[in-house]
Amino acid sequence: MLPPEYLRSIPYTDPNAPDYVDLYKFADLDALFELFGHVRAANPLNNVRVRTPNEVTTDDYTSHLVVLGGVDWNRTTAVLLHRLELPVRQLPRPDEGEAGGFVVGEGEDQKLFAPVLEKVGGNEALVEDVAHFFRAPSPFNEQRTITICNGMYGRGTYGAVRALTDVRFRARNEKYLRERFAGKDTFSILSRVKVFLGVAVTPDWSSSEDLLHEWSDT
Template sequence: MSPVQSPRPALAHRLRALRETQWPEAGITQAQLAQALGGARPLSISLISSWENTDKPVAPPNRRLEAYATLFATRRSLDGAALRVLPVDQLTDEERARRDELLQELMWLREGGGFVPPGSATDIWTFDADQNITIVCARLPEKYRAHLSYADPDSADFVSLYTYADPDALIELFGHIRSRNPENNVKFCTSDELAADDYTSHLVLLGGVDFNSVTRTVIERVKLPVQQVPRKADAEHGGFLVEENGDSKLFEPKLDSREHLLEDVAHFYRDESPFNRKRTVTVCNGMYGRGTLGAVRALTDVRFRDRNTAYVRERFGDLESFSIISRVPVVGGQGLTPDWTLEENRLHEWPEAAG
């Protein structure tokens, strides 16, 4: 596991990340933040810079952290002519809950919490600087890409991403991990392109055992009471089989009589890597693509990632290994982000609650 960083650099890193990556398209500057936090008496840009300086950080007073939490609790802070901090009594119930979670996190960092190692972190996708991260997808089987000229290397129109399974999950996760780890080398490849040294980096595996051979290899090497039952051509849709205390249960996707997907099943699994105990392996998997995307978005979707991360931290504590199987409802053909704080969305959790 990675060493815990000292608290104030961790807080400085988080404050900068809020400004730069919470709403990256807004391009919030230190000057805009100084104006918003100061209100009628704008703060100096140098003060904001000192709070974000990880080399020689200055911890903001509690009332400024309260303002940070209020501002970044709602996208409505961007409405109007200038960035602004809304009055707390104008926040919706959801925004107030988000504010409380964020304020708790910032105060925790200020008082010495630091970064917890990946697996139970403030942000589970934040890794120590200079550690390589490799996202591994399956290559889409030939029968599914044979008719696509864009997937043919001999075609002038060839685009390599058309040969990837789960490209929507890949795009979602690659962008998020890059934004959280700007100093790290983050790469993605298909399972057949994985180099020897990639195995000993932080591994993030997208997709299941039927297509992704690396997922299959990892699952065979770890102690996890969850197995994926692959889909079959004879209308068997497979599922995730859990075996505990002599009992077994299969969690299956739901389809209607016309084979339209109504609900997928997502599996998120984090553990110490079997190839390098100082690195992690993470599996984001589903029985169909919308399940895999749901497993990813549970911890990247801005509307749900903080509450789901807080749930993981509360539920599993500082455990290195944990697994969550959840529902992914499909509405209008779109998979919805699972909210792990709702009991009905969590189908299975492993291991038992920490402590």
């Protein structure tokens, strides 16, 4: 969900405005739009509900749950990553213009995977983001799953979603998951998301150039 200071700067986010648009309250709209269409098409007989963290109900938590967005604006992501005790930690972006990143390992073995920004026309442009995809049995209902798609920026989150929705890459990435994590129900992948002229390129998990880190439970 977008913070209040961002919402105030966007037209039509006031419920009293004649042209009020409810979806403007969501962050990562590209990822949300992409994922909703894919999940809805794959589950035509089920109700797919979209909620902000403030709107989630008990029924939502105990269903199959997909969480979008990083720890900066999604408290649900932050709490779940901590509760699930993953070996992957997402650092928030401390100040405007600072990239943050994902950390794996402990102590001297820590490794940081950070986005890449470059100066373009006097502004910082994102040329490479980091995407995190995580899947596990739900901690709220073991007969359901929890999936987290997050990035340091919106295009990282979008890349995490597109890895399994893009018609050119999803079969390849699904095959990689089946072979790499056979018999595992809890796993995590960090991947590079290239950004070319402002457009996020879908990551190929079978490519060593795109795959940054992977982990599964024992």
